[in-house]
Amino acid sequence: MSTLRGILLLTLLLAQPAFAQTPDPARVEAVVAASFASAPEAWKARVSQDRMQQICSLTRNQPDAAQAAEIASTAKASVVMPPDAALKGDWRSGEKIAQNGQGGQFSDGPNTISGGNCYACHQMALSEISYGTLGPSLSGYGKLRNFTTEAIRAAYTKVFNPHVTLACSSMPRFGLNKVLSGQQISDVVAYLFDPASPVNAEFK
Amino acid sequence: MSKLLRIFVLCLLFPAASLRAQPAPELDLDKELDRYRAMINDPMANPGYLAVDRGELLWSLSRGSKNVSLETCDLGAGSGVLDGVAAGLPRYFADTDQVMDLEQRLLHCMRGLQGLDTKDVVARRFGSPGKTSDMEDLVAFISNKSLGMKYQASLSHPKERDMALIGEAMFYRRSAINDFSCATCHGDDGRRIRLQSLPDLSKPGDTAREVIGTWPAYRVSQSQTRTMQHRLWDCFRQMRMPAPDYASEGLTALTMYLAKLGDGATMNVPSIKR
Numbered sequence: 232m233s234t235l236r237g238i239l240l241l242t243l244l245l246a247q248p249a250f251a252q253t254p255d256p257a258r259v260e261a262v263v264a265a266s267f268a269s270a271p272e273a274w275k276a277r278v279s280q281d282r283m284q285q286i287c288s289l290t291r292n293q294p295d296a297a298q299a300a301e302i303a304s305t306a307k308a309s310v311v312m313p314p315d316a317a318l319k320g321d322w323r324s325g326e327k328i329a330q331n332g333q334g335g336q337f338s339d340g341p342n343t344i345s346g347g348n349c350y351a352c353h354q355m356a357l358s359e360i361s362y363g364t365l366g367p368s369l370s371g372y373g374k375l376r377n378f379t380t381e382a383i384r385a386a387y388t389k390v391f392n393p394h395v396t397l398a399c400s401s402m403p404r405f406g407l408n409k410v411l412s413g414q415q416i417s418d419v420v421a422y423l424f425d426p427a428s429p430v431n432a433e434f435k
Numbered sequence: 436m437s438k439l440l441r442i443f444v445l446c447l448l449f450p451a452a453s454l455r456a457q458p459a460p461e462l463d464l465d466k467e468l469d470r471y472r473a474m475i476n477d478p479m480a481n482p483g484y485l486a487v488d489r490g491e492l493l494w495s496l497s498r499g500s501k502n503v504s505l506e507t508c509d510l511g512a513g514s515g516v517l518d519g520v521a522a523g524l525p526r527y528f529a530d531t532d533q534v535m536d537l538e539q540r541l542l543h544c545m546r547g548l549q550g551l552d553t554k555d556v557v558a559r560r561f562g563s564p565g566k567t568s569d570m571e572d573l574v575a576f577i578s579n580k581s582l583g584m585k586y587q588a589s590l591s592h593p594k595e596r597d598m599a600l601i602g603e604a605m606f607y608r609r610s611a612i613n614d615f616s617c618a619t620c621h622g623d624d625g626r627r628i629r630l631q632s633l634p635d636l637s638k639p640g641d642t643a644r645e646v647i648g649t650w651p652a653y654r655v656s657q658s659q660t661r662t663m664q665h666r667l668w669d670c671f672r673q674m675r676m677p678a679p680d681y682a683s684e685g686l687t688a689l690t691m692y693l694a695k696l697g698d699g700a701t702m703n704v705p706s707i708k709r
Binding site (some may be wrong): 248253254257258259262265266267268269270271274275277278279280283284285288291292310313332335336338350351352360361362363364365401403404408410 | 556568597600604605607608609610611613614615616618619620625626627628629630631671673675676677678679680683684685686687
């Protein structure tokens with residue numbers, strides 16, 4: 232009897248913190264929706280979540296194996312790959328895209344062209360000292376991978392939808408969300424893979 | 436020192452504060468910031484005190500259909516009590532059965548107590564060159580009445596704890612076209628976006644305390660005294676989210692979550708920030 236009570240108590244104690252720490256997701260969504268009630272109609276879609284966002288939010292980017300597999304396979308199906316010949320664009324244009332942090336903000340004008348803002352999170356050309364550290368360094372990226380077509384395809388995929396290879400990656404899905412066009416992605420890929428690009432040329 | 440003289444001296448020191456925003460080069464700002472830090476507690480040198488002074492006048496100004504001042508507004512410690520209230524907000528208010536931050540509560544008093552149509556006040560919620568904000572001024576004045584005090588997160592009521600948990604869930608909630616959550620930028624120690632250091636707001640401790648104890652702040656880059664409402668609005672902008680509604684429940688929830696992490700902070704307000 233006392234063991235049973237002990238077990239019961241223990242179960243309660245163990246269960247309670249978990250219960251108290253997790254508010255009802257529906258309640259959270261209601262608070263969020265109410266807090267953006269005056270958003271313009273065209274912006275409302277940004278307030279609600281798709282499946283990846285839901286899972287990665289609730290698991291704090293630690294999906295279980297089944298969730299990770301689901302996210303990765305949905306992501307894989309989303310990628311629109313150009314033919315190999317068009318994978319690599321113009322690295323000079325790619326550099327501008329990597330530098331450009333504009334676009335998509337409510338403070339931007341309607342005709343603002345979105346950049347990739349890669350430097351917000353990644354080190355790239357060594358001469359650019361204003362880089363963030365939310366992602367790994369990409370200096371010498373192509374050179375370190377022997378400029379292989381396989382690596383170029385993987386990089387294109389990563390920028391289009393990073394969840395193909397890492398479910399709940401914190402990198403944006405530039406291609407899926409149409410933040411960057413296919414041509415723009417090819418251009419940043421060239422920035423990473425062209426031997427003449429400072430990303431590789433400056434890297435010894 | 437007379438208030439007018441103080442304002443005059445400040446205008447000489449910080450022409451941008453009174454006239455127009457002057458975006459200074461980032462690196463100059465960094466150097467200047469150290470100098471500004473030394474001035475935080477000096478009413479003669481911190482331009483945030485201009486807002487404090489304006490807020491003091493607004494607090495005792497009679498207006499609204501009832502033509503009364505805010506002086507009997509209950510901010511949590513009883514009618515008209517100002518000392519220390521900012522060091523315990525947001526908190527639960529029984530009369531509205533709601534957890535409110537300072538701005539929500541002020542709007543509540545303006546509407547109920549003063550009978551003020553707050554449309555104009557809300558339209559001017561964020562000051563800009565040549566346009567002051569009653570809300571920023573009032574928050575600066577009231578928060579300054581907690582200067583040097585210890586911040587104590589108000590978490591004894593179940594609705595307060597609930598609010599902190601909702602805020603925590605929102606902190607990890609990814610959305611919009613970049614899939615960002617607050618945690619994307621504030622989830623780790625020592626991260627940077629470009630050259631900008633990002634405070635880790637995923638755990639309690641000195642970083643969170645430093646944040647919770649320093650709002651409202653005079654933002655040098657904007658030449659305005661800003662409140663937490665504005666800071667969160669600006670972060671939602673970077674997240675490519677729509678602008679959050681002013682004084683909405685979600686902002687209070689996030690603030691309550693941050694308050695929980697920053698419990699025990701020393702109130703150093705209005706501070707000076709980049």
